[in-house]
Amino acid sequence: YASLYFCCAIEDQDNELITLEIIHRYVELLDKYFGSVCELDIIFNFEKAYFILDEFLLGGEVQETSKKNVLKAIEQADLLQEDAKEAETPRSVLEEIGLT
Amino acid sequence: MPGQRVFLHSRTLPVRMVAPSLKLQDLIEEIRGAKTQAQEREVIQKECAHIRASFRDGDPVHRHRQLAKLLYVHMLGYPAHFGQMECLKLIASSRFTDKRVGYLGAMLLLDERHDAHLLITNSIKNDLSQGIQPVQGLALCTLSTMGSAEMCRDLAPEVEKLLLQPSPYVRKKAILTAVHMIRKVPELSSVFLPPCVHLLHERHHGILLGTITLITELCERSPAALKHFRKVVPQLVQILRTLVTTGYSTEHSISGVSDPFLQVQILRLLRILGRNHEESSETMNDLLAQVATNTDTSRNAGNAVLFETVLTIMDIHSAAGLRVLAVNILGRFLLNSDRNIRYVALTSLLRLVQSDHSAVQRHRPTVVDCLQETDASLSRRALELSLALVNSSNVRAMMQELQAFLESCPPDLRADCASGILLAAERFAPTKRWHIDTILHVLTTAGTHVRDDAVANLTQLIGGAQELHAYSVRRLYNALAEDISQQPLVQVAAWCIGEYGDLLLEGNCEEIEPLQVDEEEVLALLEKVLQSHMSLPATRGYALTALMKLSTRLQGDNNRIRQVVSIYRSCLDVELQQRAVEYDTLFRKYDHMRAAILEKMPLVERDGPQADEEAKQSKEAAQLSEAAPAPTESQASQLLDLLDLLDRASGDAQHPPPLDPSPGGALVYLLDLPCAPPPPAPIPDLKVFEREGVQLNLSFIRPPENPALLLITITATNSSEGDVTNFICQAAVPKSLQLQLQAPSGNTVPARGGLPITQLFRILNPNKVSFRSSPKARPRDSRSHGC
Numbered sequence: 107y108a109s110l111y112f113c114c115a116i117e118d119q120d121n122e123l124i125t126l127e128i129i130h131r132y133v134e135l136l137d138k139y140f141g142s143v144c145e146l147d148i149i150f151n152f153e154k155a156y157f158i159l160d161e162f163l164l165g166g167e168v169q170e171t172s173k174k175n176v177l178k179a180i181e182q183a184d185l186l187q188e189d190a191k192e193a194e195t196p197r198s199v200l201e202e203i204g205l206t
Numbered sequence: 207m208p209g210q211r212v213f214l215h216s217r218t219l220p221v222r223m224v225a226p227s228l229k230l231q232d233l234i235e236e237i238r239g240a241k242t243q244a245q246e247r248e249v250i251q252k253e254c255a256h257i258r259a260s261f262r263d264g265d266p267v268h269r270h271r272q273l274a275k276l277l278y279v280h281m282l283g284y285p286a287h288f289g290q291m292e293c294l295k296l297i298a299s300s301r302f303t304d305k306r307v308g309y310l311g312a313m314l315l316l317d318e319r320h321d322a323h324l325l326i327t328n329s330i331k332n333d334l335s336q337g338i339q340p341v342q343g344l345a346l347c348t349l350s351t352m353g354s355a356e357m358c359r360d361l362a363p364e365v366e367k368l369l370l371q372p373s374p375y376v377r378k379k380a381i382l383t384a385v386h387m388i389r390k391v392p393e394l395s396s397v398f399l400p401p402c403v404h405l406l407h408e409r410h411h412g413i414l415l416g417t418i419t420l421i422t423e424l425c426e427r428s429p430a431a432l433k434h435f436r437k438v439v440p441q442l443v444q445i446l447r448t449l450v451t452t453g454y455s456t457e458h459s460i461s462g463v464s465d466p467f468l469q470v471q472i473l474r475l476l477r478i479l480g481r482n483h484e485e486s487s488e489t490m491n492d493l494l495a496q497v498a499t500n501t502d503t504s505r506n507a508g509n510a511v512l513f514e515t516v517l518t519i520m521d522i523h524s525a526a527g528l529r530v531l532a533v534n535i536l537g538r539f540l541l542n543s544d545r546n547i548r549y550v551a552l553t554s555l556l557r558l559v560q561s562d563h564s565a566v567q568r569h570r571p572t573v574v575d576c577l578q579e580t581d582a583s584l585s586r587r588a589l590e591l592s593l594a595l596v597n598s599s600n601v602r603a604m605m606q607e608l609q610a611f612l613e614s615c616p617p618d619l620r621a622d623c624a625s626g627i628l629l630a631a632e633r634f635a636p637t638k639r640w641h642i643d644t645i646l647h648v649l650t651t652a653g654t655h656v657r658d659d660a661v662a663n664l665t666q667l668i669g670g671a672q673e674l675h676a677y678s679v680r681r682l683y684n685a686l687a688e689d690i691s692q693q694p695l696v697q698v699a700a701w702c703i704g705e706y707g708d709l710l711l712e713g714n715c716e717e718i719e720p721l722q723v724d725e726e727e728v729l730a731l732l733e734k735v736l737q738s739h740m741s742l743p744a745t746r747g748y749a750l751t752a753l754m755k756l757s758t759r760l761q762g763d764n765n766r767i768r769q770v771v772s773i774y775r776s777c778l779d780v781e782l783q784q785r786a787v788e789y790d791t792l793f794r795k796y797d798h799m800r801a802a803i804l805e806k807m808p809l810v811e812r813d814g815p816q817a818d819e820e821a822k823q824s825k826e827a828a829q830l831s832e833a834a835p836a837p838t839e840s841q842a843s844q845l846l847d848l849l850d851l852l853d854r855a856s857g858d859a860q861h862p863p864p865l866d867p868s869p870g871g872a873l874v875y876l877l878d879l880p881c882a883p884p885p886p887a888p889i890p891d892l893k894v895f896e897r898e899g900v901q902l903n904l905s906f907i908r909p910p911e912n913p914a915l916l917l918i919t920i921t922a923t924n925s926s927e928g929d930v931t932n933f934i935c936q937a938a939v940p941k942s943l944q945l946q947l948q949a950p951s952g953n954t955v956p957a958r959g960g961l962p963i964t965q966l967f968r969i970l971n972p973n974k975v976s977f978r979s980s981p982k983a984r985p986r987d988s989r990s991h992g993c
Contacts, residue, residue, distance in 0.1 A: 121517075122550055123510035124470045127460065130506075149238075150231050152281065153274055156310055161343075165350030165386040167419050169378050170412045171467045172457045179375065183340045186302045 318354040346379040350386040358387040381416030461505040480522035487523035537569035552587040593626040601634040653692025704752025707759040899926030
């Protein structure tokens with residue numbers, strides 16, 4: 107994937123070819139989320155990369171085979187985070203400068 | 207503004223000197239801006255100090271940002287343990303951002319080995335029961351990533367409840383969390399087994415996939431569960447059939463294949479359910495055939511499904527036609543342009559070659575072509591598979607291919623290829639001559655890579671094929687004349703020329719072009735070997751002895767030979783020196799015995815000394831052996847006069863009695879190698895024989911670099927009044943071992959505790975069988991006193 111290499115550890119009896127598909131699906135998800143993903147995207151947003159992975163795989167197994175569903179879940183979580191941040195911003199500035 | 211410090215003074219308000227912390231992205235940029243490792247360390251240490259201070263101060267607002275930075279630093283490999291407690295605080299917070307980062311931190315920083323991990327159990331429990339769906343998702347994800355056995359036991363009821371919740375988002379995660387829990391605490395299977403059958407009726411792909419994974423896990427762990435779930439085979443077949451036949455839904459398909467992940471998982475479960483079960487296998491047969499023929503194989507997704515199908519077909523009781531179809535699919539894979547697909551085909555065929563030999567044979571040409579692969583992992587597997595496919599009908603053709611491969615193959619495969627060819631030749635050689643030719647070819651192309659016993663095997667083979675002596679010696683002579691660098695070849699050639707030199711010089715041999723060789727040339731060649739810096743000491747030993755033997759085989763006078771022998775009397779190599787001295791003595795003082803000593807060797811028996819049954823039974827008087835002084839030549843399989851020093855019976859597993867110095871035949875365990883490679887335990891010295899003042903001691907060394915090798919040094923001492931002359935020590939070993947005797951330090955054990963004779967035995971035990979020694983040495987010769 108251009109300059110991106112992915113490494114996946116599987117068990118003896120696992121199907122190697124489907125693992126290649128799993129890797130490919132993950133790259134597609136990243137691509138859709140970041141818009142043409144590159145190495146820097148993953149470095150500067152590593153926690154997002156984890157969050158996306160956690161919506162695709164769980165406990166080492168595939169949990170959702172629909173790209174749409176995975177991306178939707180991430181979107182919703184991001185929205186939740188944004189809402190929370192917006193509601194709190196004024197307070198945090200005050201705290202930052204040492205006034206209650 | 208990040209990086210700037212703000213100073214505040216106030217008498218009434220609490221003073222807090224706060225440096226606004228770096229944003230995560232700014233820190234990352236700063237770290238990446240560092241030009242050296244030291245600079246990076248500095249930046250990180252400074253930032254970690256800030257983070258630690260911030261944690262101490264307990265700043266709740268920025269805690270998530272601090273932890274995120276810490277996680278980045280942790281990914282780079284720096285210590286981050288002081289963030290563990292902060293994860294707990296973040297998880298307990300009500301803000302979603304906090305929880306998200308906190309749970310991520312828990313997954314990265316906490317694990318079973320730290321006691322702290324149990325502290326999040328309560329938070330998880332709360333989040334599972336009261337949280338909104340995204341929060342429940344986070345909790346389940348964390349639990350299934352780092353949940354220890356205790357945590358799983360505590361939280362199993364919560365997860366069980368979530369299995370029944372309406373929301374598919376949470377349910378699919380709960381199911382996979384259950385999979386993890388069962389892996390950690392197998393007893394929980396009873397909790398999670400009942401809902402499975404019901405869950406199979408769901409339409410949501412995520413839930414289905416999770417359920418099938420869960421059932422697979424249950425079945426793999428418990429035969430009872432396996433039996434229980436056999437009844438869902440028809441349902442699984444139906445689900446798969448629907449997937450395969452109905453037009454694809456774009457949401458779940460990859461290049462025209464409907465949800466390959468789900469298909470593969472179903473196939474895997476079917477494999478487990480159908481294994482060793484006739485009825486289930488039959489239910490699946492049609493479907494498997496359908497999948498195998500209808501799946502679109504233009505892209506990897508289809509091939510992945512096909513591959514799983516093949517694995518399933520081969521593992522259950524499928525119809526013969528179906529099995530052939532599966533092997534043919536693998537054969538087609540071998541022709542695929544994608545290297546990965548060729549790889550899985552080769553590995554799968556390797557697994558099948560024993561059970562479905564004839565089906566795999568059909569693809570032999572393709573496999574042989576794969577030998578030319580540039581990729582090392584592919585060519586290695588192709589080699590293994592090719593060797594496995596050799597049988598008596600295709601051996602000539604295969605050997606030709608393999609020998610061609612040997613000439614051009616990469617060095618790390620040489621040894622395997624050479625030994626593979628030799629092994630196959632041994633098993634399937636159509637004629638002796640072909641066998642000799644094959645070994646010869648291997649020795650010339652890859653001589654340095656063959657195993658130690660190749661020399662022995664070849665000499666044994668040639669020795670046994672009397673009609674081919676002339677042929678062998680000529681071919682070997684030619685090969686030697688061209689190249690004296692390949693040591694095994696040189697050794698065999700030297701031995702042959704020594705033994706059959708007369709055949710080399712006389713007339714013609716039909717099987718090979720007539721060759722005119724004169725004596726001087728032969729001698730010159732052997733001398734060249736002796737003098738060459740490429741020859742190993744062992745090789746030179748062979749050459750010297752061969753020269754000596756030629757003294758009786760050749761017609762001309764022996765001056766040249768005598769000269770060479772004489773020169774080596776002062777050779778620095780002790781072994782050669784000793785030989786030269788002895789041979790010289792043979793010329794000078796015992797010339798009348800020379801012909802008898804150097805006559806052609808009898809055929810060596812590689813097997814145990816069957817001829818010596820009566821020797822084992824008769825346990826009377828111990829006498830020194832009378833045999834003529836053993837040729838100082840060492841051959842790995844040479845057993846001359848078959849005197850029992852080592853017992854051949856290795857089947858008896860009784861506890862051995864303590865060593866009894868009388869020659870009544872005490873059995874002693876010399877080697878007892880367990881299955882796992884043992885650390886070489888030192889074996890204590892053994893006294894194996896004592897009578898009338900003559901004592902035989904064995905001492906053992908096992909060289910660490912070669913655990914199959916055992917070196918035994920036999921020391922013979924004499925405390926009696928008279929010398930013991932003509933002392934010979936010989937040994938016999940069972941078939942599974944190889945024995946090599948080296949020359950004794952002398953033939954006479956001087957009296958009254960004089961310098962003892964030592965002799966070295968090398969025993970190679972490649973198959974690691976245990977054997978015992980029976981010190982029933984029976985010296986048969988009478989001693990001469992005072993000689």
